[in-house]
Amino acid sequence: MTCEICGNKKMITDTGELPICPKCSGLRIVDKKLAILIAEAQIKWLENKFDDYIRKFDKKRLLIWLLDAREKFSRQFVDNPSIMLSKFFAYNVLIKEVMRLYDTDGSEIADEKNTEHLISTFSDFVNIRNRRNLIKEELGYCIAKEDFDIYKMDHKTLMANFEFVPSEDWLPILETLKQNDITDEKSATEYMQKHKMEYEKARATPQKTEYRTPEETIRIFYRFFESSRAAIHKNEIFVETFNFEYLKNNGVKPEMFLKLTNVLPQRGLLVSKSRQQFRIHLKRTGRKDILNLYDTLVFGPNNKDVFPLFVELDKKEDIVFISPAFIFLIYLIYYPIYYHDLFAAETQRLAKKFEKEDIPKMFRKNRFNVINNIVDKKKSKLEIDTLAWGGNVLYVIETKVWGIKSYYETKQRHLNIERDIMGIIDGEKYRVKNKVLVVEKVPSLLSKITYVKENLAELCSDYKHIKEIKGLVVTRIFPPINTYKDVKIINFSDIEKLNG
Numbered sequence: 001m002t003c004e005i006c007g008n009k010k011m012i013t014d015t016g017e018l019p020i021c022p023k024c025s026g027l028r029i030v031d032k033k034l035a036i037l038i039a040e041a042q043i044k045w046l047e048n049k050f051d052d053y054i055r056k057f058d059k060k061r062l063l064i065w066l067l068d069a070r071e072k073f074s075r076q077f078v079d080n081p082s083i084m085l086s087k088f089f090a091y092n093v094l095i096k097e098v099m100r101l102y103d104t105d106g107s108e109i110a111d112e113k114n115t116e117h118l119i120s121t122f123s124d125f126v127n128i129r130n131r132r133n134l135i136k137e138e139l140g141y142c143i144a145k146e147d148f149d150i151y152k153m154d155h156k157t158l159m160a161n162f163e164f165v166p167s168e169d170w171l172p173i174l175e176t177l178k179q180n181d182i183t184d185e186k187s188a189t190e191y192m193q194k195h196k197m198e199y200e201k202a203r204a205t206p207q208k209t210e211y212r213t214p215e216e217t218i219r220i221f222y223r224f225f226e227s228s229r230a231a232i233h234k235n236e237i238f239v240e241t242f243n244f245e246y247l248k249n250n251g252v253k254p255e256m257f258l259k260l261t262n263v264l265p266q267r268g269l270l271v272s273k274s275r276q277q278f279r280i281h282l283k284r285t286g287r288k289d290i291l292n293l294y295d296t297l298v299f300g301p302n303n304k305d306v307f308p309l310f311v312e313l314d315k316k317e318d319i320v321f322i323s324p325a326f327i328f329l330i331y332l333i334y335y336p337i338y339y340h341d342l343f344a345a346e347t348q349r350l351a352k353k354f355e356k357e358d359i360p361k362m363f364r365k366n367r368f369n370v371i372n373n374i375v376d377k378k379k380s381k382l383e384i385d386t387l388a389w390g391g392n393v394l395y396v397i398e399t400k401v402w403g404i405k406s407y408y409e410t411k412q413r414h415l416n417i418e419r420d421i422m423g424i425i426d427g428e429k430y431r432v433k434n435k436v437l438v439v440e441k442v443p444s445l446l447s448k449i450t451y452v453k454e455n456l457a458e459l460c461s462d463y464k465h466i467k468e469i470k471g472l473v474v475t476r477i478f479p480p481i482n483t484y485k486d487v488k489i490i491n492f493s494d495i496e497k498l499n500g
């Protein structure tokens with residue numbers, strides 16, 4: 001919704017009150033171009049500060065500390081699944097950064113306290129990069145606390161004078177990410193409590209996992225796969241970091257990760273092997289091209305472009321670290337990427353189930369009468385997902401599943417969803433074919449409403465009580481618009497708020 005007075009997009013406040021218009025409230029909105037420049041200057045400054053900070057450390061010890069912390073974190077994660085993304089992200093990027101600066105001198109010994117500072121400085125850095133992208137995407141505003149002169153700005157002003165405020169468009173994205181368990185640490189704890197039992201049931205010992213077919217594994221872990229897949233693709237920064245396509249291109253199957261860690265004593269503890277021992281260990285995967293495989297899987301001073309799955313220290317040391325719990329986590333994250341088609345098929349199956357079973361069930365639970373799959377016998381093209389009525393209102397319902405797709409945190413994705421929703425109501429279906437957008441004419445929800453109005457007595461036994469016939473679109477994501485041409489658009493969790 002935009003401001004009724006000036007037409008600007010409203011912004012979300014911390015206080016939980018209704019969104020306000022930044023312009024009419026007299027806030028100093030920084031123009032988009034300038035806001036991006038400011039964010040870039042902040043990033044540059046933090047980058048330098050961050051490099052200096054890493055340089056101070058004894059790199060070898062810091063690296064081992066990070067590997068150990070990452071393994072303990074992954075161990076917890078496997079027991080209590082929740083996507084504490086920022087931390088998971090931080091460990092992996094930091095390991096890469098430390099390797100980049102490995103040859104610089106430094107003597108500070110990594111411990112609980114100084115590394116905590118390192119990780120928090122790092123998350124500031126990631127946050128600012130994220131904000132820059134959200135401003136670019138017009139999903140937020142940069143607000144200056146005091147007036148400033150861009151040409152005479154010191155570092156203190158640069159870092160302290162600007163605030164990022166999300167715009168209203170950010171809310172449905174945030175809600176959808178939350179609904180998909182992609183959360184910050186605080187909500188992750190709540191999530192853990194809520195889903196612990198469910199996950200315990202699904203979680204299996206690695207031995208059992210090995211004997212499942214990929215189809216079974218995808219069914220059991222679907223919810224986790226869907227979340228993690230969306231999480232690592234939600235924005236540019238994450239896509240850059242978690243790019244596992246090269247594993248797929250190098251023929252690495254997820255099952256290999258199980259074979260490499262199942263024989264190890266215990267998850268949660270780092271295991272070290274010499275390079276030669278590790279090469280022998282790699283034979284467990286059944287691959288013949290061990291040297292090739294070594295370069296794909298082992299991150300090290302001479303191989304800095306790969307993801308730090310297994311990590312080799314400097315040549316003098318002759319050590320490769322294996323992180324069993326972390327590798328199991330990677331196995332889970334990589335699974336739906338490798339078995340992309342099977343994952344897509346399961347998504348299709350669940351989408352059908354959502355439309356045909358889950359949504360009607362939810363309406364019934366909320367005291368609606370429901371009929372499913374109405375087909376116009378004269379015009380066989382016209383199909384209505386669901387009719388639901390309660391009291392004197394009847395809803396003509398169209399159900400749509402949108403899983404959260406890659407680049408969910410972008411304006412384009414947001415606009416596409418908006419376009420698709422309006423398309424349902426107007427009778428236009430969009431799809432991309434050979435990279436070209438194709439529009440197909442389909443029966444519109446508006447025409448379906450007319451059809452129901454004209455044939456009410458035939459369709460609904462309670463027709464005498466019905467005073468009003470309305471269109472309704474129910475989605476699995478949080479919709480970016482809530483009404484269009486008098487049709488309401490709601491998330492499925494809002495069915496209980498409908499009157500009927």
Ligand SMILES: [Zn+2]
Pocket residue numbers: 003004005006007008021022023024025
């Ligand atoms: Zn305004």
